[in-house]
Amino acid sequence: MNFFDRLHDRIRTxxxxxxxxxxxxxxxxxxxxxxxxxxRWAFNRRIIDATHEHAAVFKPNAAFYEDPDGWAALxxxxxxxxxxxxxxxxDAKRADIGNTTRQYARILETVDAITxxxxxxxxxxxxxxxxxxAGVFVLCRTSNPGGEDLQDLELETGEPVYERVAALxxxxxxxxxxxxxxxxxxxxxxxxxxxxxPDLPFLVPGIGAQGGDAEAAVEYGLADGVGLVNSSRGxxxxxxxxGEEFAxxxxxxxxRLKKRLNRYR
Amino acid sequence: MNFFDRLHDRIRTxxxxxxxxxxxxxxxxxxxxxxxxxxRWAFNRRIIDATHEHAAVFKPNAAFYEDPDGWAALxxxxxxxxxxxxxxxxDAKRADIGNTTRQYARILETVDAITxxxxxxxxxxxxxxxxxxAGVFVLCRTSNPGGEDLQDLELETGEPVYERVAALxxxxxxxxxxxxxxxxxxxxxxxxxxxxxPDLPFLVPGIGAQGGDAEAAVEYGLADGVGLVNSSRGxxxxxxxxGEEFAxxxxxxxxRLKKRLNRYR
Numbered sequence: 279m280n281f282f283d284r285l286h287d288r289i290r291t292x293x294x295x296x297x298x299x300x301x302x303x304x305x306x307x308x309x310x311x312x313x314x315x316x317x318r319w320a321f322n323r324r325i326i327d328a329t330h331e332h333a334a335v336f337k338p339n340a341a342f343y344e345d346p347d348g349w350a351a352l353x354x355x356x357x358x359x360x361x362x363x364x365x366x367x368x369d370a371k372r373a374d375i376g377n378t379t380r381q382y383a384r385i386l387e388t389v390d391a392i393t394x395x396x397x398x399x400x401x402x403x404x405x406x407x408x409x410x411x412a413g414v415f416v417l418c419r420t421s422n423p424g425g426e427d428l429q430d431l432e433l434e435t436g437e438p439v440y441e442r443v444a445a446l447x448x449x450x451x452x453x454x455x456x457x458x459x460x461x462x463x464x465x466x467x468x469x470x471x472x473x474x475x476p477d478l479p480f481l482v483p484g485i486g487a488q489g490g491d492a493e494a495a496v497e498y499g500l501a502d503g504v505g506l507v508n509s510s511r512g513x514x515x516x517x518x519x520x521g522e523e524f525a526x527x528x529x530x531x532x533x534r535l536k537k538r539l540n541r542y543r
Numbered sequence: 544m545n546f547f548d549r550l551h552d553r554i555r556t557x558x559x560x561x562x563x564x565x566x567x568x569x570x571x572x573x574x575x576x577x578x579x580x581x582x583r584w585a586f587n588r589r590i591i592d593a594t595h596e597h598a599a600v601f602k603p604n605a606a607f608y609e610d611p612d613g614w615a616a617l618x619x620x621x622x623x624x625x626x627x628x629x630x631x632x633x634d635a636k637r638a639d640i641g642n643t644t645r646q647y648a649r650i651l652e653t654v655d656a657i658t659x660x661x662x663x664x665x666x667x668x669x670x671x672x673x674x675x676x677a678g679v680f681v682l683c684r685t686s687n688p689g690g691e692d693l694q695d696l697e698l699e700t701g702e703p704v705y706e707r708v709a710a711l712x713x714x715x716x717x718x719x720x721x722x723x724x725x726x727x728x729x730x731x732x733x734x735x736x737x738x739x740x741p742d743l744p745f746l747v748p749g750i751g752a753q754g755g756d757a758e759a760a761v762e763y764g765l766a767d768g769v770g771l772v773n774s775s776r777g778x779x780x781x782x783x784x785x786g787e788e789f790a791x792x793x794x795x796x797x798x799r800l801k802k803r804l805n806r807y808r
Contacts, residue, residue, distance in 0.1 A: 346614040371637075373636065375686075376687065398685050417663065420640065422667060427661070429662070431698055
């Protein structure tokens with residue numbers, strides 16, 4: 279079953295488009311969890327227990343798992359999220375060529391969807407795009423300051439690079455499995471992109487305290503009701519100073535974000 | 544000591560600009576090595592033993608190590624290469640934002656240099672660029688067919704995107720630690736880029752059977768004699784059908800490539 283169909287079902291089941299980023303920074307997880315063999319897994323398990331009813335997906339970022347114990351923690355986390363019925367989107371921003379990108383794409387045997395980087399072009403993403411069951415979110419317009427260094431450059435056709443990336447991603451969407459990563463910092467960009475590619479669901483990171491951004495993220499991020507708005511630290515570290523009570527604070531934060539976003543759905 | 548100074552010394556010591564890609568595809572390493580706990584490490588150790596005298600660097604690609612055993616194999620490999628005096632360049636093509644890219648950059652405590660992807664702009668690479676001891680190779684013009692999808696797009700200024708990336712990388716080179724990844728498939732592109740950024744060493748992948756490409760890779764890839772020309776499968780799987788004798792074939796392949804490249808240095 280196509281990822282976006284599964285995501286559609288999941289969004290309806292939990293009445294939520296919240297993506298919860300599992301970025302278990304070892305310097306920030308509660309002290310008492312460091313007694314476990316795999317502290318990141320111990321942390322994620324408690325976060326998943328506390329928040330899964332509000333999660334459309336869990337989104338671990340690969341950067342936080344790049345060591346032997348990290349990959350073990352990631353594997354446990356993915357299996358546990360699946361046990362709770364929640365799809366997993368690995369935020370890895372991968373791309374490479376030929377044989378190498380096929381290696382990267384093996385992760386789709388484990389996770390449901392992945393983020394990828396378009397700079398190396400179509401063949402660098404082909405093994406991801408070819409997987410009809412997987413979701414592939416192509417970086418398009420990112421919300422960081424450096425996002426403009428390349429993405430905003432004007433092409434001789436008059437369009438910025440990121441709009442061309444959206445057009446390419448639309449071309450690459452032969453299996454109805456492609457989405458875009460679009461930051462929420464500029465609502466007008468979200469709106470323009472939604473017009474340009476009406477069928478591609480967006481993953482919108484960078485939701486801050488501003489209500490306007492959340493509104494734009496929902497209004498323009500969803501395609502036929504399907505899309506994701508991510509919060510990572512705002513949820514998982516909501517109870518950073520609460521010791522063993524940290525997970526309850528995460529639950530409240532996830533629920534609050536869900537409600538805030540649902541106002542605009 | 545600056546990475547490119549270390550690389551300069553290494554190139555002089557072994558009289559070689561060969562980068563040996565350590566991509567230990569589990570489907571291709573010799574059968575008898577699968578008996579070891581960490582077959583990829585067993586394979587790499589033998590390749591390093593056989594080829595290190597011809598290696599300016601070893602270049603493991605992160606895609607081949609993305610599981611718990613893989614990361615353990617990678618750690619052993621890096622330590623062993625260092626024991627032989629060879630710098631290690633991790634081909635990871637990383638980039639992310641803020642807290643996340645700082646996590647990725649922790650790998651520079653272990654390896655000497657890394658490849659990064661420019662699509663997310665300067666701040667997505669900042670923790671790499673800020674490490675004065677590390678080498679940072681920015682993807683510029685890649686040799687795969689899809690390289691043209693974005694990299695060749697013409698900007699309103701008349702230059703292609705990849706030339707702007709080269710200009711940006713030159714700006715980002717405040718610590719004399721930036722290089723470019725430039726494929727060897729179009730010698731005229733190598734030549735133009737060398738003129739544009741005379742001080743940035745190139746990492747040139749994609750050396751095939753064609754002598755012309757090797758000549759261009761050396762002639763334009765080096766800056767003040769410093770640069771790298773990579774071969775992965777052409778060296779490490781040169782003895783794929785030789786069973787336990789595989790490493791000797793790799794040694795010959797590495798030596799042959801070194802000699803071929805040295806003709807043009």
